[in-house]
Amino acid sequence: MKSASLAAAYELLTEAGFSGVSFDEVSRRSGVAKTTIYRYWPTRSALLFDAVMQFAPRLPTPSTGNLEADLTTLTLALAQRLQTGRWSSALPSIIDAAERDEEVADLQSRTHAGMISGFTTIAARAQERGELDASFDVAELTANIAGPLFYRRWFARQDIDEAFVRRVVERALHTP
Amino acid sequence: MKSASLAAAYELLTEAGFSGVSFDEVSRRSGVAKTTIYRYWPTRSALLFDAVMQFAPRLPTPSTGNLEADLTTLTLALAQRLQTGRWSSALPSIIDAAERDEEVADLQSRTHAGMISGFTTIAARAQERGELDASFDVAELTANIAGPLFYRRWFARQDIDEAFVRRVVERALHTP
Numbered sequence: 001m002k003s004a005s006l007a008a009a010y011e012l013l014t015e016a017g018f019s020g021v022s023f024d025e026v027s028r029r030s031g032v033a034k035t036t037i038y039r040y041w042p043t044r045s046a047l048l049f050d051a052v053m054q055f056a057p058r059l060p061t062p063s064t065g066n067l068e069a070d071l072t073t074l075t076l077a078l079a080q081r082l083q084t085g086r087w088s089s090a091l092p093s094i095i096d097a098a099e100r101d102e103e104v105a106d107l108q109s110r111t112h113a114g115m116i117s118g119f120t121t122i123a124a125r126a127q128e129r130g131e132l133d134a135s136f137d138v139a140e141l142t143a144n145i146a147g148p149l150f151y152r153r154w155f156a157r158q159d160i161d162e163a164f165v166r167r168v169v170e171r172a173l174h175t176p
Numbered sequence: 177m178k179s180a181s182l183a184a185a186y187e188l189l190t191e192a193g194f195s196g197v198s199f200d201e202v203s204r205r206s207g208v209a210k211t212t213i214y215r216y217w218p219t220r221s222a223l224l225f226d227a228v229m230q231f232a233p234r235l236p237t238p239s240t241g242n243l244e245a246d247l248t249t250l251t252l253a254l255a256q257r258l259q260t261g262r263w264s265s266a267l268p269s270i271i272d273a274a275e276r277d278e279e280v281a282d283l284q285s286r287t288h289a290g291m292i293s294g295f296t297t298i299a300a301r302a303q304e305r306g307e308l309d310a311s312f313d314v315a316e317l318t319a320n321i322a323g324p325l326f327y328r329r330w331f332a333r334q335d336i337d338e339a340f341v342r343r344v345v346e347r348a349l350h351t352p
Contacts, residue, residue, distance in 0.1 A: 017272060017275075017276070019195075089275045089276075090275075092268055092271045092272035092275055093272045093275075095268045095271070095272070095330050095331070096193060096268035096269045096271070096272045099193075099265045099266075099268055099269075100193070100265075105333070108333075109333060112331055112332065116332075139332070139334065140324075140340065140343070142332070143324040143327045143328055143332060143334075144320075144323075144324050144344070144347065146323075146327055146331070147320075147322075147323030147324035147325070147326060147327035147328075148316075148319040148320050148323035148324070149323070150323060150326065150327055150331060151319045151322055151323035151326055151327075152319055152323075154271050155271070155288055155322070155326060156288065156292075156315070156318070156319060157281070157284075157285060158315065158319075164316065167316070167352050168320070170352035171320065171347055171348070171350060171352050172347070174347060174350050174352065176343050176346035176347050176350065
């Protein structure tokens, strides 16, 4: 019953956005009683957090021993998810709701941390083996890689091709 | 009557997001008859386009003759608008609606082009005077500067300080 509820919640999110997910509709679609759903998840944000963590596309965390190669593999996978997934069409509805609701902002921050954890892991490994300076700002590296891709997907509405991804990663590793 | 309608539409957009703007509510707030508003703007997107173009914060287009200095001034102004304006809180609601509605996607593309036109102008001037290579991809430059800022504002929810802006601009001018 838990997984049927989560699947219905994720389906509704990708179809209709954040505002399309209600306990009534999740109950109707999943066939699980509303009281049961409430027992597992007291709030819509709690339900959506579990649904997103379970069903949102996962990114690989390659470990070849070469920082730029690993980041490129991860970023190419991100580019693919951004351009094909129903998830990428639903995400702005969470970003929007987060502007007006602290609980959604918290949900967004936690799911986002999960989504970008590969960047942190890959960079930390490179720092351990001395390939990347220990003082390199990994949060800034992530902003410099994910930022241009997100910008093209949602704001400029431009294609994200492989050559663009490779240049973005190479430039992000450059220290001004 | 036109300007009262536009002011009411922009006010509603920044308060309640895209879905909060209706002809009924614009009419109620502005005191302008709904039939009059419809005569000027046949659709909600047409009304919002004019409202955003008139009221959204404008960015400067400095022209000191130094590319990096001009880009930094423009980007610092963008960072300030992102972190203080009610506009930056409303923009995700347009991005979200654009995912499901072609007319809103067109509205979003046109207002976005207006917002980033300073990058294009500054880069074109630098190309004319030979400071920037004529083959330099200006759309990619914009993605590499606006992307990390947008990422911090809406996705990572981190501060955008002056040092970050300066590094982003410097890195974006670096050709891998």
